[in-house]
């Protein structure tokens with residue numbers, strides 16, 4: 001058994017990938033109504049405040065702090081029944097709440113920032129970014145799942161936000177995670193990158209797409225690559241994953257080996273798609289490309305797949 005483990009390929013630390021480090025313990029949550037109330041009234045409890053995917057931040061002498069005491073949070077107008085108990089840091093409960101009021105009318109020392117910009121610009125300590133990803137995914141799910149999908153009546157929040165139950169038929173509903181495959185397709189010393197219609201035209205990234213029901217990860221990689229680029233894929237290897245909380249996606253990062261070179265772009269999906277040599281990708285990664293073409297920043301899993309390929313010649 002030891003040899004089996006030793007012989008498994010070593011994966012790197014995917015340094016700088018956003019939304020991945022969440023220090024909160026969820027398994028410690030006691031999810032009954034009494035326990036949730038006790039956690040809420042705990043003097044050590046703190047909460048993240050979000051509004052339509054934007055994160056509220058306190059400007060302090062030491063920088064920006066996304067955590068508010070319950071007393072500070074009570075000064076904001078909150079969406080009803082939207083507070084969720086994310087988990088615990090040690091014995092300190094950490095909640096997330098949806099703020100309803102106009103963010104332009106907050107006091108001077110409160111700013112707001114999109115979760116994406118906050119992660120990209122490293123605006124808060126890294127420990128908060130994963131917890132905020134969880135917060136945005138859960139709050140978004142509650143906002144769009146107020147009614148029972150089975151009978152159409154109202155459902156109510158349960159288990160501190162990790163479940164909803166229909167008040168009429170009793171059906172249970174659980175927070176959703178949408179799996180997306182994202183794959184670096186390689187052949188010989190080249191890799192395949194695409195540029196979407198909503199991208200900066202100089203930005204090229206790994207192809208990606210939502211998985212479909214009844215599909216393996218490997219088959220989703222093959223289907224999406226064939227649909228978007230006309231490239232057939234043989235071997236597929238899973239590498240790593242990244243929560244992508246806009247609003248509740250899981251990016252499943254893979255390397256796929258192409259069996260043909262001829263690209264046939266799906267123009268509805270992609271503006272452009274090309275094979276790039278290893279040297280060209282190196283220059284793009286280092287912002288040294290002669291046409292200023294770029295690959296995504298390190299906080300995105302696409303960049304991590306590219307970096308993994310670059311260091312493993």
Ligand SMILES: [Zn+2]
Nearest residue numbers: 148151166169
């Ligand atoms: Zn129902």
